[in-house]
Amino acid sequence: MIKRKWSLQEQCQFLKRMGELLTRGYPLSEAIESLLYQMPNKKKLELSQCLADLREGYPFYQVLAKLHFNQHLIGYVYFAEQHGGLAAAFQDGSEMMLKRDRDFEKLKKLFVYPLFLIFITAVLFIFVERIILPRFSSLFISMSLKPNFFTKVVSTFGELLPYLTIGILFLFLLLLCYYFFRFRHFSQIGQKKMLVSLPVIGIFFKLFYTHYFSVQISYLLAGGLSVHEALSLFENNDKQPLYKELGRELKHGLRKGDKLEDILISYPFFERELAHIIRHGQRNGKLDQELFFFSRYCLNLLEERTEKMLKTIQPCLYVFIGFLIVSMYLAVLLPMFHLLEGF
Incomplete structure (x- = not known):
């Protein structure tokens, strides 16, 4: 179809x-x-x-x-059909995914243009390092002149470039093999625990999972369901394996007599503040509202940190590319100035 x-x-x-x-x-x-x-x-x-x-x-x-449709959007619809708040859930879910899509587009723009510059720079670099600099180097040796700093930078980077390329390719193949032979065979909860442990990007996964869990639980509680009934709906959600597995484990913990907030602390892919929010909401009888406002806080924090990361990475990439280009030009121009001074 x-x-x-x-x-x-x-x-x-x-x-x-x-x-x-x-x-x-x-x-x-x-x-x-x-x-x-x-x-x-x-x-x-x-x-x-x-x-x-x-x-x-x-x-x-x-x-x-x-x-x-996207699994997270389907999840919003699934839970909305259980608590009856279709209109609000459709709008919130679509808005959240639109923001996520906009952030992804920003990331693509952030990397596509610098990657294009890096490719052009690499072609220019190979031309300078393999063809032009060797001729200047032989001329420098015949004239008993020492290579300048920028010539050394270009030569050193040229020597390291093949090893860096091979290293990146090897790392990529290693990660690919690990994913197919190990990672995808872990449970959903095990996979998410590993993802949030990654440096830099792990915090983004944690905020997203916390937001999604909080907002869905808040909708279900606001619709008149108990915590146990809400977790049963998570357990029956076949379209989202993570939340299905999570609902089953949380219900098992509750049946043993553990408190929900104490169980959630054991999951590293949730923010620790989530347990405090649940405890506070249970005390004042406004758990659904507390979770809803906390989900909004997580979403805003996710946007702020994404913006901050973009503003940090982009200048670093441009500085690196700019330094390489300036080094290549000076590695070629400075020897020419020395030759002109000799005449």
């Missing part, structure tokens, strides 16, 4: 409009029918099939799974 996958932006915009229509009182099927006329022909066929599936009794999250 699906020939071309929906882009993440198309998925988010679709759910965002759905949320707006549901807020105005549209039933789910009528909201889809309303959006049907705004879609291109291929999307119309797919949404027509969605309507047919809904009328046959399929839940909306399964319909979106057939369209190969």
Whole structure:
């Protein structure tokens, strides 16, 4: 049925409009029918099939799974269908994923242009280091002149470049082998524990998982479910293996008599403040609100740290590329100045 996958932006915009229509009182099927006329022909066929599936009794999250929607968006829809807050969940989920997509696009722009510059610089560098500098070096030796600092920099970097390239390729192959033969065979919880232990990027994974867990639990509690019932819904969520596994483990801990906040502390992919928020929310009887505001805090912090990382990495890349280019030019120009002075 699906020939071309929906882009993440198309998925988010679709759910965002759905949320707006549901807020105005549209039933789910009528909201889809309303959006049907705004879609291109291929999307119309797919949404027509969605309507047919809904009328046959399929839940909306399964319909979106057939369209190969993003797992996190499907998760938002799954939980929304349980607590009844479809409109708010659709809008929040789409907004969160749109922000994530924008951050990813910024990262792509951050790396694509510098990588293009690095490629051009590498070609120029090989030309200078392999063809031009050897001729100047032989001339320097015949004239008993010492190589300047920039010539040494270019020569040293030229000697190290093959080893760096081989090292990067070897590391990439090693990580690839580790993923296929070890990492993907771990449990979902085991995988996430390893991801958050990674330097620099681990904190981003931790904030994302904390945000997602907090906001879904808050919606379910606000819908009148108990903590145990909410975790049962996590356990029955086949579309998100991590939260299915997590719901099962948390329920097992609660049955043993452990407190929810004490269990969550043992999971390193959640912020430690989450346990304090749950404890505080249980004391004042506003656990759903406390979790909702904490999820917003995590999302804002995630955005701030992403912006900070982008502002740190980009100048460093440009400084490195600029230094290489200046070194190459000076490695060529300074010997020419010495020759001119000799005349």
